Each structure stands twice: as C-alpha cells, then as structure tokens.
Amino acid sequence: MDSPTTVERRTTPAEPIPGPLPIVLPALLLCDFGHLAHEVQRLEAAGAAALHLDIMDGRFVPQLTYGRVVVEAVRRATRLPLEVHLMVDDPDRVVGEYAGAGADILTVHVEALVNPAVTLGKIADHGIRGHLAVSPGTPVERLTPWLDACDGVLVMSVEPGLGGQAFEPSALDKLRWLAARRGVGRRLRLGVDGGVNASTIGPAAAAGAELIVAGSAVIRAADYRSALADLEGRARAAAAKSPS
Numbered sequence: 272m273d274s275p276t277t278v279e280r281r282t283t284p285a286e287p288i289p290g291p292l293p294i295v296l297p298a299l300l301l302c303d304f305g306h307l308a309h310e311v312q313r314l315e316a317a318g319a320a321a322l323h324l325d326i327m328d329g330r331f332v333p334q335l336t337y338g339r340v341v342v343e344a345v346r347r348a349t350r351l352p353l354e355v356h357l358m359v360d361d362p363d364r365v366v367g368e369y370a371g372a373g374a375d376i377l378t379v380h381v382e383a384l385v386n387p388a389v390t391l392g393k394i395a396d397h398g399i400r401g402h403l404a405v406s407p408g409t410p411v412e413r414l415t416p417w418l419d420a421c422d423g424v425l426v427m428s429v430e431p432g433l434g435g436q437a438f439e440p441s442a443l444d445k446l447r448w449l450a451a452r453r454g455v456g457r458r459l460r461l462g463v464d465g466g467v468n469a470s471t472i473g474p475a476a477a478a479g480a481e482l483i484v485a486g487s488a489v490i491r492a493a494d495y496r497s498a499l500a501d502l503e504g505r506a507r508a509a510a511a512k513s514p515s
Contacts, residue, residue: 286458287352287375287400288321293476293506295499296323296354298464298486299345300336307341308348317495321352323464323484326369328359331383332432339365339372346373354378354482356404356464358431363390370397378402378425378462382409387417402462406431411445422458423482424449428475429465438466443478450479472502473509480506 302310329335355374362379377394381403394401402423428442462482463475492498
C-alpha cells in the first residue's frame, strides 16, 4: 500500500526542457525500428524538443515493447532530452538501469509503486527528474502526498499499454486539478499521453499540459516537421488563451 512517507532529496535535477512550453514529445513506439537512428535524426531535424520512449514489460500492461538497449541506442543517436515512461512492475529495480541508459526524465506509474516518495528519491539520486504517471482509473487526488517530491505528473488520457484508444476527456479534469496546485510541487511539469491529435491537443494544453506526448499524430504523418509545427501551434495558442 502507498505510504505518504517523504524523503529528502539529496540532489537537484536540472531542467532538461527549459521551454518555451507547451511542447510535443514524439513517442517512438510507432517509428521504423529498422532505421531507428535515422528516425530519431528525422525527428530532431523536424524540430522535436524532446523524445518519449515507452517501456512496457507485458505484466504491468499487456504489451511488451523494448528495454534498456533501445534507450541506449536512442541516446547515442541524439542529444535531445529523453523521457522514459516505465510501464513496468516494480520500477524501483530498474531505475538505475534506465538512468544509466540516458534518460533525462523517468516517469513511473503511481499504481506500480510501494512508496512513491522512496522511488522518486532514488531517481533524484541519479541526477535526473522523476515524474509520476496516473492512469485513467486512478483518482488524481491520490498523488497529493507526493506533489512536493515529484518533478512532474503525466496524466494518461488512455489506458496504458493498449493501442487504438480515444482520448479520455476525464484527463482534462485531472490536468486542471493539478494545474491549480502547480505551486505545491517542485517545478511541477504537467504532461498528457494518449489519443493526442489536432482535435485534442488544444483542450489538453488549455487544461495545463506542457509536455504533450503524441504518437501516430506525428509518426504516421507524411512530414514530421509540418505535423510537429501544427500540433505545437495549436497547443501554444490554446495555452495562451487559457485563464490559468
């Protein structure tokens, strides 16, 4: 069971993505893994400010994807910041592994943690940022004890590990709730992941999302640069109009 126990951070992780925000983080899951380095370089040339990597273990979520060796390969191919999203059982056992592989942000699911404060402390000890992810069925209020200990929150707008899902509107309420408490956290960055496209990115940004993960809306596009520019333009316009 989760415990509200907190731990004192012994390091201050640097901000790998200073802005301007919001930005789109292309998710590499759908890219051509036969030409991984080329895909990464195409995204960097297209203006991506950071990349998102989904690690799934076939236990915490039904799907099995890739692991540390792919993160290392991406790290060799680019200097862009990497957010590594661990959809795995017992993330504590692999925190050091993925920090060493080149992650700048490690995102761990609150549903998979015994004590989020301890896990976040371990991540911070590696000098990188620790974010908590929250699945659609988990009340966002569950994160309250750890908002001061984490560097960001990734709101899942689909069930993790399952493809082809539509954006879940309840994610907007979670983002608004977190945005209202942004001053509680340590430089708290808000993200959203799942079902992001030209129609959903504006509402997500208006609700407070800054790090917006997009898969098919970028990777399936004919032109990465145009897709990124369109999505980020919509996000920034919506964020600028938002009263928050």
